[in-house]
Amino acid sequence: xxxxxxxxxxxxxxxxxxxxxxxxxxxxxxxxxxxxxxxxxxxxxxxxxxxxxxxxxxxxxxxxxxxxxxxxxxxxxxxxxxxxxxxxxxxxxxxxxxxxxxxxxxxxxxxxxxxxxxxxxxxxxxxxxxxxxxxxxxxxxxxxxxxxxxxxxxxxxxxxxxxxxxxxxxxxxxxxxxxxxxxxxxxxxxxxxxxxxxxxxxxxxxxxxxxxxxxxxxxxxxxxxxxxxxxxxxxxxxxxxxxxxxxxxxxxxxxxxxxxxxxxxxxxxxxxxxxxxxxxxxxxxxxxxxxxxxxxxxxxxxxxxxxxxxxxxxx
Amino acid sequence: xxxxxxxxxxxxxxxxxxxxxxxxxxxxxxxxxxxxxxxxxxxxxxxxxxxxxxxxxxxxxxxxxxxxxxxxxxxxxxxxxxxxxxxxxxxxxxxxxxxxxxxxxxxxxxxxxxxxxxxxxxxxxxxxxxxxxxxxxxxxxxxxxxxxxxxxxxxxxxxxxxxxxxxxxxxxxxxxxxxxxxxxxxxxxxxxxxxxxxxxxxxxxxxxxxxxxxxxxxxxxxxxxxxxxxxxxxxxxxxxxxxxxxxxxxxxxxxxxxxxxxxxxxxxxxxxxxxxxxxxxxxxxxxxxxxxxxxxxxxxxxxxxxxxxxxxxxxxxxxxxxxxxxxxxxxxxxxxxxxxxxx
Numbered sequence: 001x002x003x004x005x006x007x008x009x010x011x012x013x014x015x016x017x018x019x020x021x022x023x024x025x026x027x028x029x030x031x032x033x034x035x036x037x038x039x040x041x042x043x044x045x046x047x048x049x050x051x052x053x054x055x056x057x058x059x060x061x062x063x064x065x066x067x068x069x070x071x072x073x074x075x076x077x078x079x080x081x082x083x084x085x086x087x088x089x090x091x092x093x094x095x096x097x098x099x100x101x102x103x104x105x106x107x108x109x110x111x112x113x114x115x116x117x118x119x120x121x122x123x124x125x126x127x128x129x130x131x132x133x134x135x136x137x138x139x140x141x142x143x144x145x146x147x148x149x150x151x152x153x154x155x156x157x158x159x160x161x162x163x164x165x166x167x168x169x170x171x172x173x174x175x176x177x178x179x180x181x182x183x184x185x186x187x188x189x190x191x192x193x194x195x196x197x198x199x200x201x202x203x204x205x206x207x208x209x210x211x212x213x214x215x216x217x218x219x220x221x222x223x224x225x226x227x228x229x230x231x232x233x234x235x236x237x238x239x240x241x242x243x244x245x246x247x248x249x250x251x252x253x254x255x256x257x258x259x260x261x262x263x264x265x266x267x268x269x270x271x272x273x274x275x276x277x278x279x280x281x282x283x284x285x286x287x288x289x290x291x292x293x294x295x296x297x298x299x300x301x302x303x304x305x306x307x308x309x310x311x312x313x314x315x
Numbered sequence: 316x317x318x319x320x321x322x323x324x325x326x327x328x329x330x331x332x333x334x335x336x337x338x339x340x341x342x343x344x345x346x347x348x349x350x351x352x353x354x355x356x357x358x359x360x361x362x363x364x365x366x367x368x369x370x371x372x373x374x375x376x377x378x379x380x381x382x383x384x385x386x387x388x389x390x391x392x393x394x395x396x397x398x399x400x401x402x403x404x405x406x407x408x409x410x411x412x413x414x415x416x417x418x419x420x421x422x423x424x425x426x427x428x429x430x431x432x433x434x435x436x437x438x439x440x441x442x443x444x445x446x447x448x449x450x451x452x453x454x455x456x457x458x459x460x461x462x463x464x465x466x467x468x469x470x471x472x473x474x475x476x477x478x479x480x481x482x483x484x485x486x487x488x489x490x491x492x493x494x495x496x497x498x499x500x501x502x503x504x505x506x507x508x509x510x511x512x513x514x515x516x517x518x519x520x521x522x523x524x525x526x527x528x529x530x531x532x533x534x535x536x537x538x539x540x541x542x543x544x545x546x547x548x549x550x551x552x553x554x555x556x557x558x559x560x561x562x563x564x565x566x567x568x569x570x571x572x573x574x575x576x577x578x579x580x581x582x583x584x585x586x587x588x589x590x591x592x593x594x595x596x597x598x599x600x601x602x603x604x605x606x607x608x609x610x611x612x613x614x615x616x617x618x619x620x621x622x623x624x625x626x627x628x629x630x631x632x633x634x635x636x637x638x639x640x641x642x643x644x645x646x647x648x649x650x651x652x653x654x655x656x657x658x
Contacts, residue, residue, distance in 0.1 A: 004529070007525070007528035007529060008525075010528070011521070011524060011525060011528065015521055018517075060567050061567070113390070117357070121359055122357065122359025122360060122361060122365070123357075123359065123360055123361050123516075123539075123542055125542075125546045125549075125566065125567060125568060216517055220517060220520065221516050221517045221520045221543055221546060221547075222546055222550075223516060223542070223543065223546050225360070225514070225516050225542075226356070226357065226390065227356070227514040227515065227516065228516055228517060230512065230514070230515040230516075230517065230518070232517075261518075261521065262521070262525060265508050265521065265522050265525045266525060266529070268507065268508035268509065269475070269506035269507065269508045269522075269525065269526055269529060270506075271505075271506075271507065271655055271656055271657070271658045272656065273656035274656075276481060276508070276509045276511070277511065280509065280510070280511035281511075
């Protein structure tokens with residue numbers, strides 16, 4: 001039994017990274033008052049570009065690790081560009097954020113698939129990033145496998161969580177982001193450039209969504225296909241609500257969701273007489289249940305979320 | 316308005332560089348026999364959709380005396396496939412294949428509207444209307460062969476199975492796999508888990524990783540999502556794979572890990588469909604696929620065969636295939652009785 005628990009927990013960290021990065025990125029968007037449903041599309045583009053660079057360099061064979069790093073960098077830059085584009089549509093042109101997000105999702109997924117077919121062809125794998133056993137620490141019984149035997153990108157993603165917390169709550173920029181997402185008119189009257197701050201948050205959020213996609217294609221599945229993201233972008237949006245727009249709680253949500261995923265997989269594999277359809281639904285049901293019980297306590301919700309800001313119009 | 320048009324052109328032009336027709340072969344002469352394929356994934360997914368596309372192109376190549384035109388439409392959900400199916404009807408296609416049981420309602424609806432056109436969908440063992448063919452791979456046979464290999468080659472007595480959903484040919488393949496393992500290794504532990512999706516590669520890789528962590532050293536999987544599980548298996552230094560599609564043998568990880576694979580030979584089905592339609596039968600039949608009628612092909616990985624397929628195992632596999640060919644209805648008739656909760 002202890003082996004089963006160890007295996008389950010050991011899989012949680014690497015499998016939760018894509019959700020974690022995407023939802024932290026979405027948190028920055030929403031904290032600034034912009035609701036970005038296009039996360040799925042940005043992840044798809046990030047996954048494609050992240051995989052494309054090591055694939056072109058090695059033709060599917062092994063390449064120096066810096067090509068993978070270059071893939072991540074390209075995914076982040078492309079994600080940032082998509083964030084900028086979304087800002088143009090929703091901040092400058094003040095398009096309805098929900099509709100624009102759905103458009104971005106469809107555009108990203110479609111473009112990634114189209115470019116993939118043109119530059120790569122069929123479903124293709126790459127060697128990707130290997131797991132690294134941290135010397136000495138990985139030998140600690142129980143904890144070694146759970147915490148210290150993962151790929152470098154997973155470690156960096158988890159290190160970024162407290163950094164995100166610090167940026168959001170302890171820096172002037174974080175204060176601006178929270179201000180424009182809570183009361184943009186007051187922020188504007190205090191001399192904060194609301195549009196610029198929202199653009200910046202969208203660029204950061206887009207970059208993180210791009211990285212999340214690249215993590216799936218370069219570090220986790222080590223392949224790309226049109227359907228690689230499969231709704232994870234939308235789960236990331238839900239996790240932001242689940243985690244009350246707070247990086248640490250979002251991390252808890254990503255881990256809990258992934259734990260439920262691995263738990264249901266193990267339940268199935270153990271041959272327990274339980275309909276697999278219900279097992280597969282378990283993580284999603286969990287999110288709905290937790291959201292239902294916690295939605296009343298939304299004091300941290302950005303009150304200007306989803307509302308375009310126009311300083312010429314008094315509301 | 317002018318600016319909007321310019322913007323639209325700027326957005327559309329880059330995509331035109333990647334646009335391509337999907338007419339695969341033949342010409343548009345009036346006497347041509349026209350086949351259209353509608354699929355939910357892509358023709359190069361190394362799984363379900365590719366196997367039908369490959370089967371059609373192979374069938375066309377094997378019927379050089381016939382003038383066959385072939386087109387395909389990819390990434391079509393059932394709700395979106397109706398318009399393209401009607402377009403194919405309008406263009407005079409003789410046979411429209413909607414490859415997947417999810418297209419059943421669509422096919423039934425359009426078939427009623429256009430009784431002169433033949434439609435086919437699968438997997439399904441239903442007997443459809445007079446202008447609808449169905450096809451059903453009896454995949455328990457291919458699963459059984461792979462199960463024989465897994466049960467024999469496992470060193471720890473634990474094997475894994477990554478399924479998509481428990482229905483159609485996947486359900487048959489998976490249960491055949493269980494029967495095969497149990498035939499040679501009754502004490503083996505068989506880990507069975509479903510992803511709930513035919514195309515979620517990430518989830519199938521997660522399920523495979525979970526089974527590898529639980530000790531499984533031979534894995535298999537069905538539908539296109541299995542590629543994700545195969546990729547995860549390649550990360551293990553010791554675990555191996557048995558595949559449900561020959562395309563898996565040619566992938567980088569398949570060359571290293573896939574001991575053998577079996578695949579659907581849709582060419583046999585397509586040839587039979589063409590012949591039946593040309594002889595006046597427009598539907599109302601279910602075409603089974605099995606080893607007996609050439610609906611399945613099986614092959615080993617030449618680089619791994621010597622190490623992983625002993626002469627005794629090969630003899631056992633040959634014997635099983637021979638028995639399937641001799642009695643396609645009876646050898647694994649009890650496949651549906653397999654209960655995963657008792658494993």
